[in-house]
Amino acid sequence: MKNTATVQITTIHDVAKRAGVATATVSRVLNNTAPVSDSTRKIVQTAIDELNFVPSPNARKLSWGKTFTIACIVPFFTRPSFVERLRGIVGVFEDSDYDLIVYNVESAHRRAQYFNEVPRPDRCDGVIVVSMTPNDNDVNALKRFNLPVVLVDSHHPQFHSISEDSEEGAAKAVNHLIELGHNKIAFIGGPLKDTLNFEATSSARRLKGYKQALQNANIAFKDDYVCVDNNFAIGSKNGNTVKAFTLQLMHSNHPPTAIFAASDFQAMGVMQAARSVGLRVPEDLSVVGYDDIELAEHLSLTTINQSLRLSGERGATLLLETLSILSNESKKENISLSHQSFIDDYAEKVIHEKVPVDLVLRASTAPLLDRQHIVT
Amino acid sequence: MKNTATVQITTIHDVAKRAGVATATVSRVLNNTAPVSDSTRKIVQTAIDELNFVPSPNARKLSWGKTFTIACIVPFFTRPSFVERLRGIVGVFEDSDYDLIVYNVESAHRRAQYFNEVPRPDRCDGVIVVSMTPNDNDVNALKRFNLPVVLVDSHHPQFHSISEDSEEGAAKAVNHLIELGHNKIAFIGGPLKDTLNFEATSSARRLKGYKQALQNANIAFKDDYVCVDNNFAIGSKNGNTVKAFTLQLMHSNHPPTAIFAASDFQAMGVMQAARSVGLRVPEDLSVVGYDDIELAEHLSLTTINQSLRLSGERGATLLLETLSILSNESKKENISLSHQSFIDDYAEKVIHEKVPVDLVLRASTAPLLDRQHIVT
DNA sequence: CCGGTTTCTGAAAGCGGTTTCATTATATGC
DNA sequence: GCATATAATGAAACCGCTTTCAGAAACCGG
Numbered sequence: 001m002k003n004t005a006t007v008q009i010t011t012i013h014d015v016a017k018r019a020g021v022a023t024a025t026v027s028r029v030l031n032n033t034a035p036v037s038d039s040t041r042k043i044v045q046t047a048i049d050e051l052n053f054v055p056s057p058n059a060r061k062l063s064w065g066k067t068f069t070i071a072c073i074v075p076f077f078t079r080p081s082f083v084e085r086l087r088g089i090v091g092v093f094e095d096s097d098y099d100l101i102v103y104n105v106e107s108a109h110r111r112a113q114y115f116n117e118v119p120r121p122d123r124c125d126g127v128i129v130v131s132m133t134p135n136d137n138d139v140n141a142l143k144r145f146n147l148p149v150v151l152v153d154s155h156h157p158q159f160h161s162i163s164e165d166s167e168e169g170a171a172k173a174v175n176h177l178i179e180l181g182h183n184k185i186a187f188i189g190g191p192l193k194d195t196l197n198f199e200a201t202s203s204a205r206r207l208k209g210y211k212q213a214l215q216n217a218n219i220a221f222k223d224d225y226v227c228v229d230n231n232f233a234i235g236s237k238n239g240n241t242v243k244a245f246t247l248q249l250m251h252s253n254h255p256p257t258a259i260f261a262a263s264d265f266q267a268m269g270v271m272q273a274a275r276s277v278g279l280r281v282p283e284d285l286s287v288v289g290y291d292d293i294e295l296a297e298h299l300s301l302t303t304i305n306q307s308l309r310l311s312g313e314r315g316a317t318l319l320l321e322t323l324s325i326l327s328n329e330s331k332k333e334n335i336s337l338s339h340q341s342f343i344d345d346y347a348e349k350v351i352h353e354k355v356p357v358d359l360v361l362r363a364s365t366a367p368l369l370d371r372q373h374i375v376t
Numbered sequence: 377m378k379n380t381a382t383v384q385i386t387t388i389h390d391v392a393k394r395a396g397v398a399t400a401t402v403s404r405v406l407n408n409t410a411p412v413s414d415s416t417r418k419i420v421q422t423a424i425d426e427l428n429f430v431p432s433p434n435a436r437k438l439s440w441g442k443t444f445t446i447a448c449i450v451p452f453f454t455r456p457s458f459v460e461r462l463r464g465i466v467g468v469f470e471d472s473d474y475d476l477i478v479y480n481v482e483s484a485h486r487r488a489q490y491f492n493e494v495p496r497p498d499r500c501d502g503v504i505v506v507s508m509t510p511n512d513n514d515v516n517a518l519k520r521f522n523l524p525v526v527l528v529d530s531h532h533p534q535f536h537s538i539s540e541d542s543e544e545g546a547a548k549a550v551n552h553l554i555e556l557g558h559n560k561i562a563f564i565g566g567p568l569k570d571t572l573n574f575e576a577t578s579s580a581r582r583l584k585g586y587k588q589a590l591q592n593a594n595i596a597f598k599d600d601y602v603c604v605d606n607n608f609a610i611g612s613k614n615g616n617t618v619k620a621f622t623l624q625l626m627h628s629n630h631p632p633t634a635i636f637a638a639s640d641f642q643a644m645g646v647m648q649a650a651r652s653v654g655l656r657v658p659e660d661l662s663v664v665g666y667d668d669i670e671l672a673e674h675l676s677l678t679t680i681n682q683s684l685r686l687s688g689e690r691g692a693t694l695l696l697e698t699l700s701i702l703s704n705e706s707k708k709e710n711i712s713l714s715h716q717s718f719i720d721d722y723a724e725k726v727i728h729e730k731v732p733v734d735l736v737l738r739a740s741t742a743p744l745l746d747r748q749h750i751v752t
Numbered sequence: 753c754c755g756g757t758t759t760c761t762g763a764a765a766g767c768g769g770t771t772t773c774a775t776t777a778t779a780t781g782c
Numbered sequence: 783g784c785a786t787a788t789a790a791t792g793a794a795a796c797c798g799c800t801t802t803c804a805g806a807a808a809c810c811g812g
Contacts, residue, residue: 007497007520007521007522009496009497009498009521009798011797011798011799012798012800013798013799021761021762022761022762022763023762023798023799023800024761024762024763024764024800024801024802025760025761025762026799027799027800027801028760028761028800028801030799030800031800033800033801034759034760034761034801035758035759035760036759036760036761037759037760037761040760040761054493054496054498055798055799056438056498056797056798056799057498057499058434058437058438058443058498058797058798058799059438059498059767059797059798059799059800060798060799060800061434061767061799062432062434062435062438062767062768062769062797062798062799062800063766063767063798063799063800063801064767064799064800065767067434076463076466083459087452087480090452090478090480094480094486099477100477100478101475101476101477102466102476102478104463104466104470110470117430120385120430121383121385122385122430122432122434122435122768123433144383145383145385146383265674268674269674272674272675272676275651295671298641298644298645298648299648300648385768387767387768387769388768388769388770389768389769397791397792398791398792398793399768399769399770399792400770400771400772400791400792400793400794401790401791402769403769403770403771404771404790404791406769406770407770409770409771410771410789410790410791411788411789411790412789412790412791413789413790413791416790416791431768431769432767432768432769434767434768434769435767435768435769435770435797436768436769437769437797438767438768438769438770438797438798438799439768439769439770439771439796439797440769440770440797441797498798
């Protein structure tokens, strides 16, 4: 059951033979790892070029004791925002020596499986976890082999993380509406508890920001104005709950004049529902979303940009940096003591980076009109 | 510059020592590759369990001469439909022994690089190419080492492929409109030539299907009704061309009563543009999209479902099948001659599978009304 | 022109598995 | 009951590359 390819690949031995040197020498010119005389180097290089030799990644990995791969554990298709995040991550590793393997979590079972099996030094050199807060088991699994870990879009005291401040973002959204004169502002969001990790979801944090903003503006919080779609998940075919919520809100005795949705996808549902009953956006109803996914621009949706792509980029970069620091650390040589201690410090410190959240003004929000006052 | 992990991983030697056997024996119980007495098997198994031993993937790969990884070359973020396709692919490999590495093509440079560097037996056991028709160079690169290759969403005589019939799909869309009584049907699509591979794009094929359908219905083809956005690409910030096209069409002397867009994303632009000037969809304008991406359902967009997910699944499965056939072939033993020849046939034959294209009826299309007749 | 570095290079020992080959123990046949 | 096939196991080679170790060659000051 050996390899099925019929054409043999040239190995370092072929090169060595052709160049009339030992494989060690070939390896040395390959990696610049020890002095090689110009003459032999040239000969070897010629042989390499002529044979079109590329060293076997696997052999290299085994020999180096590194995998040169990064594992990315991500609820791939259940988050509307993963594309952009992943794009950021992929972009960083494209130009590095590392391969990226994406582990897609779509069930609690897979989640546990991946957290247990993937973070091993013989499988990857580092781990990026996206949009999942590690629970106790996960933490143990992640720490077992001291692999560098970066959390993107989540937070844990023991691991580096890149995250956004959902509360701040939500507050910005709501403040914007308040500044436009709205005070009947509803919230529509997804589930507040995550079934995969039993943590507060971004919806929960955005709801918190929403409440905070209202409070700061001395606007009374109304339970009726909060709608939570516990089944909401991109990919599930139940986008209708949002529409039902919207209609319910707008047909109530005190219909809101503005709705803040915890995601652009939900905001889209809101806009559609509103329009389906003849309400104009933004004239009759202002809508703010969250995420600033591609869609938002096409919908002219005012929303909160949470730098999705950037968060991926930063996460990947941070992991790369950690990796390089660790590898420098392991060859403690020629390094001044002060520099060494700097590095130690750096390696010890857990870094929590926040990515900016910004209001993106588009055409789905407008000042509260007098007419609306009358309607209410 | 060795591995940075500080905790050592247990190896097969540890297990062997603990069980008091040779590593060969451990390997044998691990792989069921030769008879082992029940007693020793039990001892070894215990040692494995106690030490929590998992064989190093890398060592295994090197030894087997296989990589146990599949390379997937895909224009990741420039196609609106990649998510679903990838989802299908990922789902298949999750339960297999293979890792999936996704190579994201976003420039001609990367494209060439990946096609040249990736399809080597020391990097992967098989290749899935998504949404790109290989050019001559690519074909050479792909065939160099006789690696199994499957094309998803493209076609080439020399490689297995899973694709949809864009012409048929487009014809179904247009026929639907014709059946509703429309005869002023415009087409809005993306570029007809692909800058990455200089091949006809799906837009081009859909345009062809559009023309065909018109012709079959004896409706004269009008150049004015065809709008091609040469800059269209998801991710580029120029979704406005579609809107401009739409407005231009609707303000012309003979505005169409229906528009067929070559993708759902573009259809969304059409709907928005139409509504922005007070036109109702579908009452004043029928719109049909293509792809049936998630969005379509939320937009209540009538569209053509081209089984995106399924295409990924089938492609991945086909590759897996090919792989298993090849590996069986390589151990030509205990196989009846007839079965062997069947396998040979199968391995020789290039398989071209079509995935179904179906009209999905939603609320963006309606019968042509008399009122519209008058308007024109 | 000699001892002592420094530079360059090859042989060989890993990396962590698998597999061949040889050997011993057991089973089977007559 | 002995020759021979078969089952079970260990030692060692191997996958393709890196790296240590040690020796040879070149360099250098006196």
